[in-house]
Amino acid sequence: MGRRTLLRAAALGPLGAALAGCASPFAGVALRIATGSRQGVYFALGSALAGAWRDELGLAVPPEVIGTAGSAENMDRLAAGSADVVFSQVDVAAERLTRVGAGDPGAPRALARVYDDVLHLVVPAGSPIVAVPDLRGRRVSVGEAGSGVIVVSERVLGAAGLTFADLQAERLGLVDSVEAVAQGRIDAFFWSGGLPTPAVAGLAERMPIRLVDLAEGGVLAALRDRYPVYAPGTVPARGYAQLAEPVTTLLGRNFLLVRAGMPDDLAAGLVEVLFQEREGLAAVTASALTIDLRAAIGTQPVALHPGALRYYREERG
Incomplete structure (x- = not known):
């Protein structure tokens, strides 16, 4: 456990006595972490964080890592109290924020x-699909129900003047989407995840693939006009095997969220370990390399949890 967390916990009256007996003040905390597909970054990072929080906060019970459909299911679990820490994309979190009232202890608050x-809009390398409008009439996985992928895929299609009804839309998770493309059962699939996503990287090793450039046909510009929470981004050449040229796409911020009612000291401890263990997390998933103290506070429109905010203020002096 970090020195700051220990000293803060020692000031908690009865909990200080527990520390004197070498017991962690967080020993009785049982955390449930809602992640995503077992082949995605949420699950890998959530599993690594579970181990770090167990060890550094002295949790007697290892955190439960829950595989889910993704952001939408995670936000449902957070609201229902069936998860304590969740990953979510900014678009889903922003929409769910509108459903809760001011002062609601179940409202989402951000750790980082x-x-x-x-x-990713993934197609076989030889596909005639070169822009989003080319998806009309095609067999396309638009994401699993309850995922953040299905939210963003619907918005991307809308920016191109399409709806799910204009496609042969299938609602598949990441693993099933990869297998369906590999077997020729679908023509394309949407995925939103860290770079590289292991399942997509595995597909690129099995067969030549290509990512569709979202700048084609003005789709990205139209999308950002409607939904400014997204930012333009680039998948670099060789970001995946067989990817010869950079591809323009969109970026969506990912947040680590808790309920507003989480005790401040626990929230601060979770954030402290997140930064303390960055190198270990990055050894599990390269996406953790981008965890940065200055960028971490950029969780708008979701407010930072007071415990997280206290940590950042102390770190910045």
Whole structure:
């Protein structure tokens, strides 16, 4: 456990006595972490954080890492109290924020912006699909129900003047989407995740693939006019095997969220360990390399949890 967390906990009256007996003040905390697909970055990073929080905060019970469909399910779990820490894309979190009242202890609050998702529109390398409008009539996985992918895919299609009804839309998770493309059962799939996403990297090793450039046809510009929470981004050449040229896409911030009612000291401890263990997290997933103290506070429109805010203020002096 970090020195600051220990000293803060020691000032908590009865909890200080627990520390004197070498017990962590957080020993009785049982955390449930809602992540995403087991082949995605959320699950990898959530699993690594679970181990770090267990060890550094002295949790008697290892945190439970829950595989989910993604952001939308995670936000449902947070609201229902069936998860304590969740990952979410900014677009889903922003929409859910409108459903809660001021002062609601179940309202989402941010611990940190952790990394940015990269939208992937994956097709076989020889596909005639070169722009989003080319998806009309095609067999396309638009994301699993309950995921953040299905939210952003619908918005991207809308920016191109399409709806799900204009496609042969299938609602598949990441693993099933990868297998469906590999077997020729679908023509394309949407995915929003860290770069590289292991399942997509694995597909690129199995067969030549290509990412569709979202700048084609003005789709990215139209999307950002409607939804300014997204930013333009680039997948670099060789970001995946077979990817010969950089591809323009969109980025969506990813947040680590908790309920507003989480005790401040626990929230501060979670954030402290996040930064203390960055190198170890990066050894598990390269997306953790972008965890940065200055960028972490960029969680608008979701407010930082007071415990997280206190940590950042202390770190910045």
